[in-house]
Amino acid sequence: MSLKSVNDILGVLEKQAKWQQQPFQQVCQFWVEVVGSVIAAQTQPLSVQRDILRVATSSAAWAQNLTFSRQTLLLKLNQKISTPLVDLRFSTAGWQRHPQKEKPQPTVLSSEHPSYLGDVNERQLQVTAVNQDVNQVFANWAKTRQRRSQPLPLCPQCQCPTPPGELQRWGVCGFCSVKLLPKNI
Template sequence: MSLSDVRQIVERIQAEETWKHRRQFLQVIKHWEAVVGNNVAVQTRPSGIYRQVLQVAVSSSVWSQALVFQRRSILAKLNPLLIGSAPPLADIHFSTAKWASLPPKVTKTEVVDSAKAAEPTELMQKHPSFVRSPQPVIKTPASPPETAIEAFLRWSNAVKQSTAHLPRCPCCSCATPIGELQRWQMCRTCARQRFFYFNTTPEEESPAPSNRLPKDPR
């Protein structure tokens, strides 16, 4: 089954009656910050829709009382943005009950901080398999793969492009980080196989080569 078939199945499921309110709630989440503003959005999180009433968790009772008087103006801005056959929202209920149980909202600052945390540390850079060379830009095809084989071929070509600048292992001719060549004079896969089989006794060695670790797709 192709990915286009999966997309058509998802579209049919979303068109069913039971998905109307779910789609409406997803649209509420999408437009909530634009409707109420960033300051209010930080202190509130929509938690569901029950009988055309939007349930919103708030951080404190002070915010709950303040927003009760603004719920009509919020509905006037929010309902026109909710596209679909589900009935429009009739009211908004603010409560502090579900605030602690809802997952925290990820801010742009937290996204930047997480990206910085994902940068390689000094310990990672000392690892022999760490690649210091910049990665080339890989063009992604506009259309999704039709079959699993096509998806594998695209992945294989992407791996080859991303490792084309690396030197080759003298044993298997695979692209190899410089640190591995400096430490073992070969890639980590060849080193693992050679050192493992070199240190085992004939009784421990496996007669079938199929038990050996597969090569990296580089």
């Protein structure tokens, strides 16, 4: 048997396994992707019975909010799984957060996302570091550290910590200076 045909067979088996995967396993696989990491942290899929997915939530408020948006979630979920669900049920029953459980990771790495442009800041920092001599880099680092350890003065408009340079220039923070500009400029 050639290596290619072995690979073909393995590919078919893998596809079949995926197709035959239990609906609940599929739900778990796509849950974070469908609901997002914020909701995923407050929810835990429990079971699929008669095409109804039961989900435990961290609080009654979450159960209520998610019940309102369950049609949207249902649509999104059904696009991912092979056996469509008919409804979602949210309740605090069965909620159990295991502290040692890993934080849900986004399934798509930002570097794999089509709109990823690379880490611009990091690249700029590297370029800056190369163009400066070591002493200057250290001096800048010390200055930044000093700046960070000092509390910034507050913007009189919005009470946010503001670099002194901005206050000297505009009397308010950069954001407020933009907001205070006449609209027709």
